[in-house]
Amino acid sequence: MDAVDPRSKNKQSFLESVLDTIQDGVFLLDHDLNILQVNRWMEEMYADSMPLVGKPCHVVLKNRHEDCQQCPCRRSIQMKRPHIEVLAIPNGATPNRWFEVSVTRFEGPVDRQVRAIGQVRDITERKQAERFLEEEISRRRILVEQSSDGIVVLEQNGKVLEANLEFAHMLGYSLEEVHELHVWDWDAQWNRQELLEMLRTIDERGDHFETRHRRKDGSLYDVEISTNGAVYRGQKLIFCVCRDISERVAERKKIEADLRLTRFSFDKASIGIFQTGEDARILDANPHACRLLGYDRQELCRMSLYDIEPGLSEVNRSDLWQQLIENGSVNFEAQLRCKDGTFIPVDIAAKLFEFEGERHSISFVQDLTEKKNHEKQEAVMEGHLRQAQRMEALGTLAGGIAHDFNNIIAAIYGYAELAQLRCPEKSKLRHYVEQITTASVRGKNLVQQILTFSRRGKTQKRIIDVSSVVEEALTLIRATFPSTIEIRQDISAGLGDVLADETQIHQVVMNLCANAYQAMGKDGGLLEMSLTAVTVGTYDSSCYPVISPGRYLKLVVADTGQGMERADMDRIFDPYFTTKKTGEGTGMGLSTVHGIVKDHGGSIKVYSQPGVGTTIQVFLPLSESAGQPSRADTASFSPGRGVILFVDDEAQLRDIGSELLEGLGYLVETRVDPMGTIEAFRLNPLKYDLLITDWTMPQMTGGKLARKVRKIRPDIPIILCTGLPAAIDDTDLKEVGVRHVLPKPVALNRLAAAVTKTLEDRPVNR
Known part of the structure; x- marks a missing residue:
């Protein structure tokens, strides 16, 4: 066994210690790209794949059993450039995590077997954040595109940076055309400088306002704008949400117009209108109400209805308010006190309504002064009419009685005159008859007064005394x-x-x-x-x-x-x-x-x-x-000649007339009714020289009789006797050939004068 250099061993131990302190994974590759050494992070991360030393990099890093095509590690060594790759390393204890792997060619004296150094950094959280951001961006883009509002992002210079399809549709442009526009191309309310100033001052707190936009075709529409300013990558952007409010504005304008019309009607109404609260305080009054009472609006709005309706007792007020609550409306008459202290009668129609949770009433006040005066006048007129009707009835009754009484007076007066003609002068009998005549004249005058009272007819102006x-x-x-x-x-x-x-x-x-x-x-x-x-x-x-x-x-x-x-x-x-x-x-x-x-x-x-x-x-x-004034001639008359047809429905008056006329030398034929007179006249119209007729008779008046007789013989002269001479129109008399009108009772001298004058004036054609 070869002896190990202590110094080399120490270096190796130091290197391992250094590598183990690094918070990322570190591995060393030999010339064949097999792993020579790893640090503790790699051992812990790939614990299930241990041991790692001696394994090819593609097995450890990519879990591949064959070399990677165009191996990035080999290419990095050959090209002497670092290679960075993001990998999802499935093996090991932490699958589905993302790592950033960096491989760099190594050239140094540490170990000639080492060809490259690799570094593995766990970027799972970053990748998750990026994925969340991408999803959020995607979601927001969907929301923007699906929004019913137009959305546009503006640069601070007013140019469109981004816009959704709805915004383009609102303006009538394509989305591509919108990206070429500036805000002043569509905003119709402000000019370019004003808009740039607005863009400059809008911050993250935003703004909310209404304006008008201009479509591509030049038409305008109302919009509601919500804006926010934000800085993105060092550039200030203005986000605008635009909502078409044309219908809302039109409805609002209609409501405003209705309100103006309502106010105009309120102000121009020809009756007084009061708006009051539940406590009867006057909240508003129209000009007519002010004129009616003599106050101005401010004065009335400081008063209550009770101030101008002092005549209503507390009980009446309570009853009226209760009726208003139960029925929703009430109608009554009252006396309102004006500013000058006078009172006017009015009709009040009040209606209850609720506004913003409070009960109010509106009262329509109609001035009844003219109506009351008219009613009083009508009552007076009705009284006058009843009085006139009573007077007319009394006049008619008096006229009828006077007419009959006049005939009685005429008979008494006539017979007295006949008796007077046959009484010796200065005898007691003549004196008695003269007293009868005098009394008859007084009776005649009294009857004339009654007849005057009862007359109804046209004004007849004559020369009178x-x-x-x-x-x-x-x-x-x-x-x-x-x-x-x-x-x-x-x-x-x-x-x-x-x-x-x-x-x-x-x-x-x-x-x-x-x-x-x-x-x-x-x-x-x-x-x-x-x-x-x-x-x-x-x-x-x-x-x-x-x-x-x-x-x-x-x-x-x-x-x-x-x-x-x-x-x-x-x-x-x-x-x-x-x-x-x-x-x-x-x-x-x-x-x-x-x-x-x-x-x-x-x-x-x-x-x-x-x-x-x-x-x-x-x-x-x-x-x-x-x-x-003319008087009847009282001189004596020479005897007359001729045949007179005398008509009167009163037998006594016929007898008196006949005897008076016969006493004057005339032949007299009397008739009792008009129809018999017409028949007698028709049989021998040339027999008669004069017709004397009463005016008021059964079957027909003396005027109609005269007209019918004149149709048979137009030249027959006619004298009319009546108790109502003023009631007969002179024009009618001339049309029927009446020469004289003698008021009853007829005095002998007036009768004689009229007959003589009429017969003298007749044309001589017989």
């Missing part, structure tokens, strides 16, 4: 007013005539006297009436109302009643205005007077003082043809 109308009205007033009222009159005669409607002037006098009576009341007082003629000059405006200069009749009605305040005097001519208690008047009396006087070209002046009384002056213009 106002003094006689006033006298007639006073006669009726004296008969109806209580004795507690003293009536004094100063009615001058011969003052002149006025172009007026007699009925309306009569109504003026009656209304003024009625107002005076009501002003004096039950305690009575003094009623004074005067009628005078005055001349109004250009400079008399301080003494007279605003009327044109000229001659006027001045009617004055004064009372000692309660008088009026100035505010009431300014409104006394307004329709339906009255200072009387409910049921005591309609407020139409003075309004009617004012309308009639104005229609006649006149004017009114009122003087009044509380506690003293009232004086009303009425001015009516005198007619230019002023003079004494």
Whole structure:
């Protein structure tokens, strides 16, 4: 046995110690690539394959039983370059582990048998990390490609580094085209400099915003962007996730438009709208509600409904709130207090709703002021209508009674006149008959007043003597007013005539006297009436109302009643205005007077003082043809000639008419009904010289009778007798050939004058 050099042995031992301290595996190869030596790491790692020394490298490292084709270890030795290879070494105690094997040609004095040195490093953890990273990258790439959002990675200069297919589809480009784009090629909201500044400032905390992108075809769409900045391999990258929110933005815009419309409707609504919380605090109010109550919105929002609804008791409030909770809505009327302290009637419709977990109510408030006023006016109008209907019914009844009574008066008056003709003058009998005639005239005047009251028809202005109308009205007033009222009159005669409607002037006098009576009341007082003629000059405006200069009749009605305040005097001519208690008047009396006087070209002046009384002056213009009213000629008449057809349904009036006319020398034929008259006239139309007919008869009126008779003989003259002369239209009378209208009862002298005048005026053609 050869002796071993101690120094060599020590070197070998030192080498082994050094190799064993290395944390990687180390092996030495000879010229045939067999293992000469391994360190402890290799022994431990390949414990199941021990011993390793003497085995070829391909057996130990690759578990191959033949040489490797183009052996990397041999090639490394030959080319004098290190060779590194990663191997999964299956044998040994730790299979399926990865090792990095490095083989380097060895040239040195240690041992000439050593041809190469190998190093084995366990890189299993690194390989596992790399595999995990690869899998993660693959998984993320799949997620990116499958994402419904567009994803793009930008360089800091704005150029696309990476993008998914969805991003390309969103822009309408191919993926290849997208990689050639910069961010300003598609962003439509900011310019290039603004975008570069945004890219510069985006960091790992990222940003979130909305913008608009431009497609390849130029169309725009809304996107939501989430960005993050990161540094990768020394380069700053910006990761962007882009979501198309066009539908969401459109829906949002629609909601915003709906909200604007709702707010616009809220602000422009023609009713008041209040939004309140559960504690009745006002949260919002529209402009109409503010105008309604006189507050501004800020003032109302510091108040509660109870501040503007003080009339509701706690019980009512509790009941209304309970109804609102149970039914979801409630409707009621209330009085709201305005800022100035006044109250207005309103209708409130409230609805309960829940918003963000809290109960609220919205109240729609309708101003009922106009409606209430209208209802009051309707009630007044209904009262006026009922009053008018009662007055119309009373007038109709009075007219019917007066008409019948007029026929009775006419009979009495007629027979009295006949008796008077046959009584010796200055005899007691004649005196008695004259008293009957006088009483009949008074009865006639009273009937005329009743008929005037009952008349309904068109205005008929004629030249009238106002003094006689006033006298007639006073006669009726004296008969109806209580004795507690003293009536004094100063009615001058011969003052002149006025172009007026007699009925309306009569109504003026009656209304003024009625107002005076009501002003004096039950305690009575003094009623004074005067009628005078005055001349109004250009400079008399301080003494007279605003009327044109000229001659006027001045009617004055004064009372000692309660008088009026100035505010009431300014409104006394307004329709339906009255200072009387409910049921005591309609407020139409003075309004009617004012309308009639104005229609006649006149004017009114009122003087009044509380506690003293009232004086009303009425001015009516005198007619230019002023003079004494026409009177029936009372002279004696010469005997007449001719045949008169006299028609009246009252037997007594036929007898009186027949006897009066026969007493004047005429032949008289009487008829009781219009139909018999027409038949008699048709048989011998030339027999008669004159037709005298009543107006109101059964079967037909005197006007219709006259028309039918004129069809048979157009030149027959006609005289009409009636108790209602004002109710007959003059135009109708002319059309049917009526020459005269005689009011019943007819005085002998007026009848004689009318007959004589009519027969004298007829054409001589017979």
